[in-house]
Amino acid sequence: ANSSLGGKVALVTGASSGIGEATAAALAAAGMKVAVAARRVDRLEALVGRIEKAGGAALAIEADIAKAGDIVAMVDKVVSEWGRLDVLVNNAGIMLLATAAEADLDDWRQMIELNLIGLMATTKAALPHLKASKGHIVNVSSVAGRVANPGATGYAATKFGVVAFSESLRREVYADKVRVTVIEPGLVRTELSDHITNAEFKAGLEHRLATMEALTAEDIANAIFYAVSQPPRVNVNEILIRPTDQE
Numbered sequence: 001a002n003s004s005l006g007g008k009v010a011l012v013t014g015a016s017s018g019i020g021e022a023t024a025a026a027l028a029a030a031g032m033k034v035a036v037a038a039r040r041v042d043r044l045e046a047l048v049g050r051i052e053k054a055g056g057a058a059l060a061i062e063a064d065i066a067k068a069g070d071i072v073a074m075v076d077k078v079v080s081e082w083g084r085l086d087v088l089v090n091n092a093g094i095m096l097l098a099t100a101a102e103a104d105l106d107d108w109r110q111m112i113e114l115n116l117i118g119l120m121a122t123t124k125a126a127l128p129h130l131k132a133s134k135g136h137i138v139n140v141s142s143v144a145g146r147v148a149n150p151g152a153t154g155y156a157a158t159k160f161g162v163v164a165f166s167e168s169l170r171r172e173v174y175a176d177k178v179r180v181t182v183i184e185p186g187l188v189r190t191e192l193s194d195h196i197t198n199a200e201f202k203a204g205l206e207h208r209l210a211t212m213e214a215l216t217a218e219d220i221a222n223a224i225f226y227a228v229s230q231p232p233r234v235n236v237n238e239i240l241i242r243p244t245d246q247e
C-alpha cells in the first residue's frame with residue numbers, strides 16, 4: 001500500500017461504472033478506505049465485493065447526486081463510518097449531446113443538476129471534513145470543459161462550469177491546505193454514450209469510438225491517482241488527457 005494514502009478515506013461518486021469504478025479500485029489498491037456512491041446499488045455491491053476480496057475496505061452508498069438530501073446523507077455516512085474524509089472524487093456525470101436547436105430542455109436540466117449543481121453541493125457538504133483532514137478534491141470535467149464543440153452545448157456549459165468552479169474553489173481553500181484538481185479527459189470507452197437521447201449524436205459518438213483507440217477508464221484512474229498521491233506541497237491543478245487518436 002502507498003504509505004501516504006494508506007488508511008485514509010476516499011469518496012468516489014459515480015462509482016458504479018466507468019471512470020469512477022476504476023478510480024475507486026485504484027485508490028483501494030493503494031490502501032485507502034473507499035466509499036463508492038451511485039444509484040445502481042447492485043453494481044456498487046459487486047465493486048465492494050471485489051475490493052474486499054483483494055484485501056481492501058469499501059462501503060457502498062446509494063445516492064442520487066441530483067438530490068440535495070442524498071448528497072448530505074452520503075457525506076454523513078462516510079464520516080460516521082470512518083470518522084474522516086481525505087479525498088473526494090466528484091465524478092458522477094451524464095453527457096446528453098444535441099445541438100441547441102434540437103436539445104431537450106429536460107436533458108439540459110438533468111446535466112446541470114447532476115454535472116454542475118450536484119458536484120458543487122457534494123463539495124460544499126464535504127468541505128468541513130476536507131478542511132479538517134487537509135484533504136483533496138478531484139473534479140472530473142472533460143475536454144468539453146476546455147473546447148466547446150457543436151453538439152455539446154448543454155454538456156460543455158456544465159463542464160466549463162466545473163473548471164470555473166474548481167479554480168474559484170482552489171483559491172478559496174488553498175490556505176487551508178486543501179488541494180483541488182480538475183481532470184479533463186477526452187474520449188474514454190465507458191457507458192457514457194448509452195444515455196444520449198439524440199439518435200444522430202449517439203450514433204456519431206459510437207462510430208467515433210468504433211474507429212479509434214479510445215482511452216480506458218483505467219487511464220483516467222491513473223491520472224487521478226497521480227494527482228492524489230503527490231506529497232502535500234504539490235497541488236496538481238489540472239490534467240488534460242486525450243487519446244492519441246483524438247484531434
Ligand code: NDP
Nearest residue numbers: 014016017018019039040064065093142187188190191192
Ligand atoms: P459512465 O456512464 O460509465 O459512468 C457515470 C457514473 O455516474 C455511473 O457510475 C452512474 O451511476 C453515475 N451517475 C449518473 N447519474 C447519476 C446520478 N443522478 N446520481 C449519482 N450517480 C449518477 O461514464 P464515465 O465513467 O465516462 O463518466 C464519468 C465522468 O467522466 C462523467 O462526469 C463524464 O462527464 C466524465 N467524462 C467522460 C468522458 C468519456 O469519454 N467517457 C470524457 C470526459 C469526461 P448510476 O447510473 O448507477 O447512478
